[in-house]
Amino acid sequence: AQRVTQPEKLLSVFKGAPVELKCNYSYSGSPELFWYVQYSRQRLQLLLRHISRESIKGFTADLNKGETSFHLKKPFAQEEDSAMYYCAPHTGRRALTFGSGTRLQVQP
């Protein structure tokens, strides 16, 4: 069965601390991996995707096929990073499905 796991429901860090939001997936084939973010009172939006290998707002995510993980990282968290983050594998021709999400709280 296809499954995506975000083990942490809440991650609280202080400003300037490193952040790692975990995502593990169990999918057949080779899914494309996305991270979506939902800031307070805003719509869900794409943060970054594996295929483009880019860094957005200081966040990066490395796909580890051996561990089937796609953890989201940022070396120095900012208060404006506080949001809900969703990992989303996509296999094409199906709807995008999301992990349960991790709420990141960055404290001053």
Place this chain on the structure above:
Amino acid sequence: NAGVMQNPRHLVRRRGQEARLRCSPMKGHSHVYWYRQLPEEGLKFMVYLQKENIIDESGMPKERFSAEFPKEGPSILRIQQVVRGDSAAYFCASSLRTELGTEAFFGQGTRLTVV
């Protein structure tokens, strides 16, 4: 392009009434997805539609819930005889395609409160 538009933003219904949630996808997008977000929980897939077709409704409750995406007009998520447990935020997303790596664009959601 105004983006994905959902209305109403907030909807209050009494138990037993019907709720109709509307979603207008981005211009040119023919794929629509509905998700439900319960308080303090993540997004749960409900249904995936293309124009006039339901492609995947595996996340939709078997009773009281239905969805359509007609040839003309917005996609509608319909909940009949609402119960308190239906209170949630309902999000719609659209995409241009479903090939690998296609980005989905989300609406701002409809918050349904059943009293």
